[in-house]
Amino acid sequence: MTIQQQPRAASDQAMWESVLGLHAFVERQLAHILQRRHGVGLSEYRALEVLTQAESGECRMQELADHIGLGQSSVTRLVGRLDSAGYAYKDNCADDRRGVFAVVTDEGRRRYRDARATYADVLSSALNTASADDRFARAVQALRSAA
Template identity: 65%
Template sequence: MANAPHAPLRTSDHAAWNRVLTLHAHVERELALALQRRHGIGLSEYRSLEHLDRSATSELRMQDLADRVGLGQSSVTRLVGRLEAAGFALKDLCPSDKRGVYAVITDEGRRRYQDARATYAEVLSSALNAFTADPEIGPTVQALRAARV
């Protein structure tokens, strides 16, 4: 009975990945709650504004934004629609290719992102710090922090 049909795999990669997923879920939850409470935006909205703000032209093709935020095309279309309704972004057609649609950050979107940056940084550090003493996940946090470039 050494190999039960539904016994979980216990490889070092599997265990490491589970630690990362646990850490990720906790940090994402804390970030999402803080951004919503303090700034009225979700985590995907924050990350979209961040990518648009960091873009040299303050805009990204919708597909590029979807790739950077980790969403599908229809999800990023809805997300940009929410940002547009809030006045944080707008959609613009590519002048050379009318099929190309861009998301463009507005001045109000840039202000909201700038206001939320400190909250994001504070909550991220706090959430990671909460796990540093955990014998299972603490080494993962330390490894992530040591890998900073």
């Protein structure tokens, strides 16, 4: 590594740590409020979002896992919780017996619609709060200017 690369690497690391801290702060806010107001966890909300926005209201389990950043076993448990709550269910793929889909229910669509405004409000509020914190201000500014 050259001498010029060292300051960049240190700067990149500091920015990355800021992004990770910002992410943790925002995720805690979202998770807490979604659970309290709508009885869904953050992963459940995100799964309902993916399923609701899918053209047919269904998604292969592996694709759902990829969309929300979970492993296969975690998304299986997640869809199990959604199934228990009546928000989604598993369905076998007609074309591929090994394929399993997660399918959103009407109640799941309603729960997502009810929680969507809360998610947007809490996200904006958390970013506003974080922008006033010296640890996160640059990261928030960079995210908002990129959007």
